[in-house]
Amino acid sequence: MSTNGSSKTLFEKIWNQHVVVAESGNPAVLYIDLHLIHEVTSPQAFTGLREKGLTVRRPSQVMATMDHGIPTTPPDIPITDQMVLRQISQLEKNCEEFGIPLQGMHSDHRGIVHVIGPELGLTQPGMTVVCGDSHTSTHGAFGALAFGIGTSEIEHVFATQCLLQVKPKTYAIKVDGTLGNGVSAKDIILNLISRIGIGGGTGYVFEYMGSAIRALSMEERMTVCNMSIEGGARAGLVAPDNITYDYIAGRKLAPQDEAWDKAVAQWRTLPSDEGATFDQEITIDADALGPMITYGTNPGMGMGITDTIPDPDSVKDVSERQTLDKALKYMDIQPGQQLLGQDIDVVFLGSCTNSRISDLRVAANLIKGRKVADSLRMMVVPGSQDVKNQAENEGLDVIFKEAGAEWREAGCSMCIAMNGDQLSPGQYAVSTSNRNFEGRQGKGGRTFLASPLTATATAITGKITDVRTML
Amino acid sequence: MEKFTTLNGTMISIPTENIDTDQIIPARFLKVIDKNGLGDNLFSDWRYNADGSPKPDFILNTEQGKKAKLLVAGDNFGCGSSREHAPWSIMAYGFRGVVSTGFADIFRNNSLKLGLLPIVVDKDTHYQLQTLIEEDPSTTVTIDLEKQTLTLPDGRTVNFPIDGFSKSCILNGVDQLGYLQSHADAIAAYEAEHGSRVNTLAD
Ligand code: SF4
Numbered sequence: 116m117s118t119n120g121s122s123k124t125l126f127e128k129i130w131n132q133h134v135v136v137a138e139s140g141n142p143a144v145l146y147i148d149l150h151l152i153h154e155v156t157s158p159q160a161f162t163g164l165r166e167k168g169l170t171v172r173r174p175s176q177v178m179a180t181m182d183h184g185i186p187t188t189p190p191d192i193p194i195t196d197q198m199v200l201r202q203i204s205q206l207e208k209n210c211e212e213f214g215i216p217l218q219g220m221h222s223d224h225r226g227i228v229h230v231i232g233p234e235l236g237l238t239q240p241g242m243t244v245v246c247g248d249s250h251t252s253t254h255g256a257f258g259a260l261a262f263g264i265g266t267s268e269i270e271h272v273f274a275t276q277c278l279l280q281v282k283p284k285t286y287a288i289k290v291d292g293t294l295g296n297g298v299s300a301k302d303i304i305l306n307l308i309s310r311i312g313i314g315g316g317t318g319y320v321f322e323y324m325g326s327a328i329r330a331l332s333m334e335e336r337m338t339v340c341n342m343s344i345e346g347g348a349r350a351g352l353v354a355p356d357n358i359t360y361d362y363i364a365g366r367k368l369a370p371q372d373e374a375w376d377k378a379v380a381q382w383r384t385l386p387s388d389e390g391a392t393f394d395q396e397i398t399i400d401a402d403a404l405g406p407m408i409t410y411g412t413n414p415g416m417g418m419g420i421t422d423t424i425p426d427p428d429s430v431k432d433v434s435e436r437q438t439l440d441k442a443l444k445y446m447d448i449q450p451g452q453q454l455l456g457q458d459i460d461v462v463f464l465g466s467c468t469n470s471r472i473s474d475l476r477v478a479a480n481l482i483k484g485r486k487v488a489d490s491l492r493m494m495v496v497p498g499s500q501d502v503k504n505q506a507e508n509e510g511l512d513v514i515f516k517e518a519g520a521e522w523r524e525a526g527c528s529m530c531i532a533m534n535g536d537q538l539s540p541g542q543y544a545v546s547t548s549n550r551n552f553e554g555r556q557g558k559g560g561r562t563f564l565a566s567p568l569t570a571t572a573t574a575i576t577g578k579i580t581d582v583r584t585m586l
Numbered sequence: 587m588e589k590f591t592t593l594n595g596t597m598i599s600i601p602t603e604n605i606d607t608d609q610i611i612p613a614r615f616l617k618v619i620d621k622n623g624l625g626d627n628l629f630s631d632w633r634y635n636a637d638g639s640p641k642p643d644f645i646l647n648t649e650q651g652k653k654a655k656l657l658v659a660g661d662n663f664g665c666g667s668s669r670e671h672a673p674w675s676i677m678a679y680g681f682r683g684v685v686s687t688g689f690a691d692i693f694r695n696n697s698l699k700l701g702l703l704p705i706v707v708d709k710d711t712h713y714q715l716q717t718l719i720e721e722d723p724s725t726t727v728t729i730d731l732e733k734q735t736l737t738l739p740d741g742r743t744v745n746f747p748i749d750g751f752s753k754s755c756i757l758n759g760v761d762q763l764g765y766l767q768s769h770a771d772a773i774a775a776y777e778a779e780h781g782s783r784v785n786t787l788a789d
Binding site for chain 1: 601609612613617668669673695785
């Protein structure tokens with residue numbers, strides 16, 4: 116970590132405020148403010164506690180929900196997957212036994228863990244936030260140091276409210292300029308990853324800055340930070356500002372009254388100091404950005420929507436060439452071709468990247484008065500029950516249904532395809548989620564990642580479409 | 587935590603770059619509440635046919651695979667999700683180490699907590715290992731964690747990095763949790779000074 120005199124980065128300030136013990140030669144003992152858990156990665160951690168006779172040190176700093184495996188079919192249809200049922204009831208039992216609050220199957224606030232944390236006002240600037248889920252980086256949009264952990268680490272946080280951490284390096288991502296019509300936060304992050312590659316941020320924490328980042332809403336900042344991990348960085352941060360405070364103010368579990376004033380005063384000290392330096396930096400010109408789409412089997416294989424698919428023969432490095440070749444074979448697409456016009460079977464609008472109310476509004480606005488193509492299935496999966504209720508209050512559900520899209524219950528759904536929402540082998544999807552790995556959305560399924568606007572435009576025409584032609 | 591000091595064993599190679607955790611263990615196998623049976627699902631989508639029968643030519647289905655103690659894999663191994671099911675399944679299959687030119691952060695962290703060694707080598711060594719496996723699958727290499735060395739059959743040794751703390755935990759088979767617990771007083775003092783920044787129970 117480099118600094119210029121006493122100037123500190125946002126990351127360094129948060130880090131310093133959370134180091135409990137730093138013995139030379141050992142990783143730091145880092146205090147964790149907020150620990151989010153879900154049904155899939157937590158059961159074995161609770162088992163570990165029981166085996167060792169330990170308790171959860173601070174249940175009031177843990178929040179549980181169910182999102183990964185739960186169906187998105189109407190609530191009156193019973194869950195038939197016995198393994199999912201077992202995970203759900205195990206989480207209920209664990210939360211009960213260890214005194215952890217749970218947004219369970221009957222909670223109005225249940226939803227994708229990275230949607231509900233901010234929504235409930237739990238995610239706040241300057242905090243450390245962890246969850247057994249790599250997209251915990253989402254919460255960095257608030258200027259919180261938030262990262263995904265494994266199940267052993269979940270157990271560590273349960274038992275001690277701390278984690279052992281080696282200090283990462285810092286990487287400034289400067290995005291200046293103004294996004295054009297039809298270009299969104301998702302396109303910023305897809306562009307970044309296509310440039311640095313999926314391992315480009317390994318060992319770093321990103322800080323997104325610049326006029327284009329400042330202009331983003333909180334939900335858009337979450338979209339950007341969400342995919343930091345797809346660039347290899349465990350965490351991505353945006354300095355808090357008035358947009359951040361306005362979003363948090365008045366939320367259910369946010370500080371109130373005097374505590375609020377005190378909190379905001381403290382949050383205002385967090386942004387990186389003038390002159391603070393970073394170990395690495397990159398600049399993105401927002402004015403030059405167009406809609407992005409991925410063509411391959413990792414999120415770094417992305418390009419502008421009007422570009423052509425790269426040719427493995429033009430790649431010098433042998434293993435890179437093989438990787439690209441393997442990806443294009445899996446996707447069954449040809450180098451040198453555009454993706455525009457490619458037939459699509461399923462459009463998925465959802466996931467912790469793009470399932471918040473503003474994502475649904477943007478999509479509804481575009482599809483209003485239009486129809487989903489006959490050849491295609493469009494699934495709309497709100498990120499939480501709160502998002503779903505809000506959308507229904509605004510009549511968005513009606514717009515989607517009238518267009519022929521499926522309006523579903525909240526959850527991770529086809530982002531991870533654990534709950535029956537999935538592609539069939541060979542099917543093509545345009546998805547607003549974050550991972551296009553082989554089989555991620557169903558064994559043999561093929562995924563193109565894009566923004567809600569691109570996904571919705573594609574749903575309307577049935578083919579990959581440049582949304583700018585429809586605006 | 588499984589103790590690891592030295593190992594002499596055979597290797598197999600899956601040279602693909604950027605092997606993500608969805609390939610290592612697809613999400614549909616994460617619906618478990620324990621760690622049983624994960625080894626059988628390691629690399630499931632590459633390993634089994636649609637009807638569930640093993641693909642005979644996939645390396646993990648061969649005798650060579652079953653005997654191997656080290657997996658030599660392409661760069662940026664273990665990218666993607668934080669699922670610890672990935673290293674669990676690799677260990678359950680029988681590997682004690684993965685050799686690559688680079689690992690994703692969360693995968694490496696998870697592995698070090700379990701005693702699965704993420705062994706980073708340079709490109710040339712990586713290539714040499716693959717060639718050795720191709721020429722003679724029964725080739726063995728030796729890993730010495732104390733010395734942080736990988737020794738090739740020709741006697742050449744290469745060093746690999748590992749942080750001193752994880753190294754001593756793995757050498758002694760000691761869970762990292764113990765170290766955190768030994769700082770209980772400092773943690774209590776921190777909490778007394780800072781108070782809680784959230785209260786999830788306030789409703
Ligand atoms: S929506 Fe997808 S990426 Fe996000 S938490 Fe759920 S499974 Fe993970």
